[in-house]
Amino acid sequence: MTEQARTLDERSVGRAMWRGTLCRCPHCGQGKMFRAYLKVADACNVCGEELNHHRADDFPPYIAITIVGHIIIFLMLHMDMAYRVEPITYIWTMVPLAIVMPLAILPSIKGSIVGLQWANRMYGFGPSRSAD
Ligand SMILES: [Zn+2]
Structure with a gap:
């Protein structure tokens, strides 16, 4: 893999969290984040961004x-x-x-937490380890 291909695109935390608050994909802002009430979709239905890497766990209920x-x-x-x-x-x-x-308010809070994790490349949202 070339150095240029390794350069990561800029991800705005505020924009990703706002899109998550609207229950939209943090990457494109168009696709739906949830496939059910609080079930995050495996991937965005518009841009295909993988969303199954989130680990919101108990944080959204604490905030709620x-x-x-x-x-x-x-x-x-x-x-x-x-x-x-x-x-x-x-x-x-x-x-x-x-x-x-x-x-x-739980879906919006969970969406914003998933957006935060996506923007900061937490857990599986970052580059794959095999590329290192
Ligand atoms: Zn998307």
Whole structure:
């Protein structure tokens, strides 16, 4: 392999994470990243970029829990200080919110993490070891 062929193309972390947040391929921004709710596609259906090298693991749920926890705590404190609220109201409002919100934001968070890993050539996203 020549030195010129080994030169790696520039990958923007911000652009890749934004495309991942939109659940799109971090390489082309057109293809779908997921083949199911949280199942990352093996490869992009437009450009063919391999996406199965990601290792997001538990990081997206940690981020989702942190974001949702801050929102729920803010809302509960605001409701408690601004209004007179029965305790059962918290159960009827905050419990569904605490279930629905993480499920709604998880794909975007996972997409951005996969985009981050792709842009930084982490795990299998980098050049193959056989080329070294
Ligand atoms: Zn693509």
